[in-house]
Amino acid sequence: MKFQRKQRVKGKTVKHYKEWYDETGQYRxxxxxxxxxxxxxxxxxxxxxxxxxxxxxxxxWGFANKRALYRTLKAAQNACETGEKLWKQVMSIEGxxxxxxxxxxxxxxxxxxGKAAYSAFSDIPVWVIKKNNPRLxxxxxxx
Numbered sequence: 001m002k003f004q005r006k007q008r009v010k011g012k013t014v015k016h017y018k019e020w021y022d023e024t025g026q027y028r029x030x031x032x033x034x035x036x037x038x039x040x041x042x043x044x045x046x047x048x049x050x051x052x053x054x055x056x057x058x059x060x061w062g063f064a065n066k067r068a069l070y071r072t073l074k075a076a077q078n079a080c081e082t083g084e085k086l087w088k089q090v091m092s093i094e095g096x097x098x099x100x101x102x103x104x105x106x107x108x109x110x111x112x113x114g115k116a117a118y119s120a121f122s123d124i125p126v127w128v129i130k131k132n133n134p135r136l137x138x139x140x141x142x143x
Contacts (some may be wrong), residue, residue: 001081026127029076043069044076050123062123066111086120087128102139
């Protein structure tokens with residue numbers, strides 16, 4: 001993945017907010033050190049364009065892999081690549097035991113432990129809906 005920096009973001013100053021997009025426009029990395037004129041810890045967020053559900057196709061920017069702040073641009077790029085790699089593994093599932101393969105992959109993609117644990121597959125990217133087998137998405141996100 002190659003990220004290009006967007007030179008101007010409407011309504012934001014370059015001093016406090018920057019954005020990078022990949023070549024497809026599906027992944028975004030944003031950096032900020034100020035929110036509503038309040039200084040916060042400077043860091044990067046790795047985001048992917050997602051849909052709310054299989055029924056509601058409203059698009060929003062969800063987290064690419066881990067819901068966290070990254071200290072470096074390279075770490076945020078690696079998070080985007082890891083998220084893309086996980087979704088490509090889901091798309092490559094074939095055979096009769098799809099349910100067990102998806103569940104197995106979902107348990108390996110868990111981030112965190114205990115009550116704070118969540119799946120990297122909690123947000124469905126737009127590019128996955130366009131390319132993926134609908135049956136696999138129904139297994140991941142039942143209606």
